[in-house]
Amino acid sequence: MSLVTVSHLSKKFKSHDAVNDLSFSVEEGDVYGFLGQNGAGKSTTIRMLLTLVRPTSGNIKIFGLDLDRERKKILSQVGAMIEKPDLYKYLSAHENLSLFARMSGSGNTKKELNAQLEMVGLAGREGDLVKTFSQGMKQRLGIAVALIHNPRLIILDEPTNGLDPQGIADMRNLILHLSRHLNKTVIVSSHLLHEIEQISNRMLIIDEGKKIVEGTVDSLVDPAKTVVEVTVDDLAVAASRIETTLWFSYLIKKENHHLIFQLPRHLIPELNRSLVQLEINVLSLQAKNSLEAQFLSLTRSKQYVAAFTD
Amino acid sequence: MWQLLQIELLKIFRKPRTYISFGAIAAMVIIIQIALKFDGQSYIEFITGSLRDTLDVPVANILNGYFVCFVILNLLLIHIPLLIALVAGDSIAGEANMGTLRLIASKPISRTGLMLAKFMATVIYTALLLIWLAFISLLLSILIFGTNDILIARNDALEIIRSNDVLWRYLAAFCFATLALTTVAALAFLLSVFADNSIGPIVSTISIVIVFTILSEMQIPLYDRTIKPFLFTSHMLAWKGFFYSKVDTTGSSIPGTIENIRAIGKSSLILVLYIIGFVSAAVYSFNKKDILS
Numbered sequence: 232m233s234l235v236t237v238s239h240l241s242k243k244f245k246s247h248d249a250v251n252d253l254s255f256s257v258e259e260g261d262v263y264g265f266l267g268q269n270g271a272g273k274s275t276t277i278r279m280l281l282t283l284v285r286p287t288s289g290n291i292k293i294f295g296l297d298l299d300r301e302r303k304k305i306l307s308q309v310g311a312m313i314e315k316p317d318l319y320k321y322l323s324a325h326e327n328l329s330l331f332a333r334m335s336g337s338g339n340t341k342k343e344l345n346a347q348l349e350m351v352g353l354a355g356r357e358g359d360l361v362k363t364f365s366q367g368m369k370q371r372l373g374i375a376v377a378l379i380h381n382p383r384l385i386i387l388d389e390p391t392n393g394l395d396p397q398g399i400a401d402m403r404n405l406i407l408h409l410s411r412h413l414n415k416t417v418i419v420s421s422h423l424l425h426e427i428e429q430i431s432n433r434m435l436i437i438d439e440g441k442k443i444v445e446g447t448v449d450s451l452v453d454p455a456k457t458v459v460e461v462t463v464d465d466l467a468v469a470a471s472r473i474e475t476t477l478w479f480s481y482l483i484k485k486e487n488h489h490l491i492f493q494l495p496r497h498l499i500p501e502l503n504r505s506l507v508q509l510e511i512n513v514l515s516l517q518a519k520n521s522l523e524a525q526f527l528s529l530t531r532s533k534q535y536v537a538a539f540t541d
Numbered sequence: 542m543w544q545l546l547q548i549e550l551l552k553i554f555r556k557p558r559t560y561i562s563f564g565a566i567a568a569m570v571i572i573i574q575i576a577l578k579f580d581g582q583s584y585i586e587f588i589t590g591s592l593r594d595t596l597d598v599p600v601a602n603i604l605n606g607y608f609v610c611f612v613i614l615n616l617l618l619i620h621i622p623l624l625i626a627l628v629a630g631d632s633i634a635g636e637a638n639m640g641t642l643r644l645i646a647s648k649p650i651s652r653t654g655l656m657l658a659k660f661m662a663t664v665i666y667t668a669l670l671l672i673w674l675a676f677i678s679l680l681l682s683i684l685i686f687g688t689n690d691i692l693i694a695r696n697d698a699l700e701i702i703r704s705n706d707v708l709w710r711y712l713a714a715f716c717f718a719t720l721a722l723t724t725v726a727a728l729a730f731l732l733s734v735f736a737d738n739s740i741g742p743i744v745s746t747i748s749i750v751i752v753f754t755i756l757s758e759m760q761i762p763l764y765d766r767t768i769k770p771f772l773f774t775s776h777m778l779a780w781k782g783f784f785y786s787k788v789d790t791t792g793s794s795i796p797g798t799i800e801n802i803r804a805i806g807k808s809s810l811i812l813v814l815y816i817i818g819f820v821s822a823a824v825y826s827f828n829k830k831d832i833l834s
Contacts, residue, residue, distance in 0.1 A: 244831075281646075302649070307649040313647070321555055336649055
């Protein structure tokens with residue numbers, strides 16, 4: 232049984248269709264990536280899942296229950312972080328967590344609250360006011376708030392916004408931990424493809440409020456069209472040596488210090504060996520799957536599709 | 542509901558802004574008390590000026606704690622709505638501005654319950670502000686100036702209320718003032734639903750109170766019949782009615798009486814209707830609202 236079933240969901244703001252006849256389903260245990268450009272309708276959809284925005288039409292079922300009729304029952308098993316983790320800055324981390332735990336109907340003890348703060352790396356900062364926290368710490372506290380009542384479903388809207396690279400990595404690991412070790416179902420939205428790609432097993436791409444494609448990450452990636460970016464020290468020499476080989480037919484672009492190939496994924500090791508045999512000084516070799524190109528070509532920003540799809 | 546109310550009270554009383562009102566009231570009251578302590582006789586001579594020509598005014602006995610409190614209430618109860626608006630106008634809009642509204646509205650609590658808890662917390666804040674005002678203006682004034690009969694000037698007449706007949710009138714007046722200020726809180730609360738930052742509802746509430754107060758005070762016969770009876774500001778000063786007692790045949794006030802209890806009752810009813818109207822509209826609007834902040 233699907234944990235979340237969204238059927239023909241639409242939301243109209245005056246004459247603007249923010250979400251247009253959107254249908255998708257999330258299975259138990261999924262890390263479901265919700266991908267789209269800024270303004271694609273991700274946040275509006277997530278807000279409808281959390282009853283913050285009323286749908287113009289359509290139906291949402293979570294845990295098999297109708298969201299409209301069983302709102303309280305459903306939301307007691309849902310944890311969410313919507314965009315920035317805005318919390319009460321004049322309260323401490325502990326007070327914020329306690330307050331939201333009570334609102335979620337969960338009577339956590341002080342020990343449990345502290346354990347939750349420890350899990351997100353805020354041990355020792357329980358009594359500090361949130362206004363003294365960095366963005367990353369606020370984000371982690373936001374996650375603690377989302378998890379404090381042990382929800383079955385966790386909804387994270389752009390959870391890495393404003394985080395530094397370490398914060399992004401921590402968030403990614405946390406989501407994977409929730410899924411793999413705590414068996415939570417997670418819906419995570421982002422406009423960053425690689426982020427979704429690294430953590431999701433299924434994903435939905437939307438654009439202008441409409442579903443573009445839905446499926447497993449593997450099914451959306453075409454392994455026959457893997458893009459490989461090779462950085463070399465001398466592009467002219469490298470290009471001339473490639474010209475006489477079979478790899479030239481896979482070469483789609485050369486620029487600056489980069490040779491860009493598009494080829495089946497299984498040929499990458501062979502390409503690597505050939506470059507060595509051709510005595511081309513390779514500084515780096517990076518495989519990029521075709522999902523990025525597909526994402527960009529499917530969504531409005533296809534005009535920004537750069538080297539990989541030219 | 543009780544838990545939500547506790548949470549809302551925690552939020553109000555942990556916010557530094559809340560204490561601006563308490564500090565402002567303390568400052569204003571103390572400034573008035575200091576002025577009256579050092580130059581009270583001049584003030585009394587000023588307010589009883591023309592009456593002293595025709596009546597025997599006991600100037601020396603007038604300046605006492607009860608009278609000082611009456612003066613303070615007259616001066617401040619017009620301005621306290623501004624302080625009430627600071628908190629009530631922030632209740633929803635402030636959360637929208639902080640971004641916490643979307644978090645609490647996605648919790649398994651009904652929006653109606655949330656709104657009622659927020660409003661009840663605002664009412665408690667209003668009541669506490671009035672208790673603070675009562676404490677500082679009445680008790681402190683009694684400590685500084687002592688007690689005596691209170692002289693109330695009405696039109697061209699003076700009314701003396703015996704000191705042993707005063708305290709219950711203050712209690713009733715403060716209760717009525719709580720009702721009056723709750724009306725302002727309800728208005729700010731309603732406006733707060735439609736804004737994404739607290740400045741808008743606070744300024745709007747203050748503007749409405751000022752405009753309505755001006756209309757209520759204007760002596761234009763057309764407005765007296767058509768507009769003024771329906772403005773909540775026309776009824777907010779009905780607390781003074783508790784200090785107008787019935788008089789006997791000699792013109793002396795009768796202890797324990799109120800001259801026009803019906804008028805106070807009518808004003809109370811109108812204010813209650815306003816409160817119900819404002820809060821109902823706020824709850825209805827919030828239930829229909831898409832939270833996009």
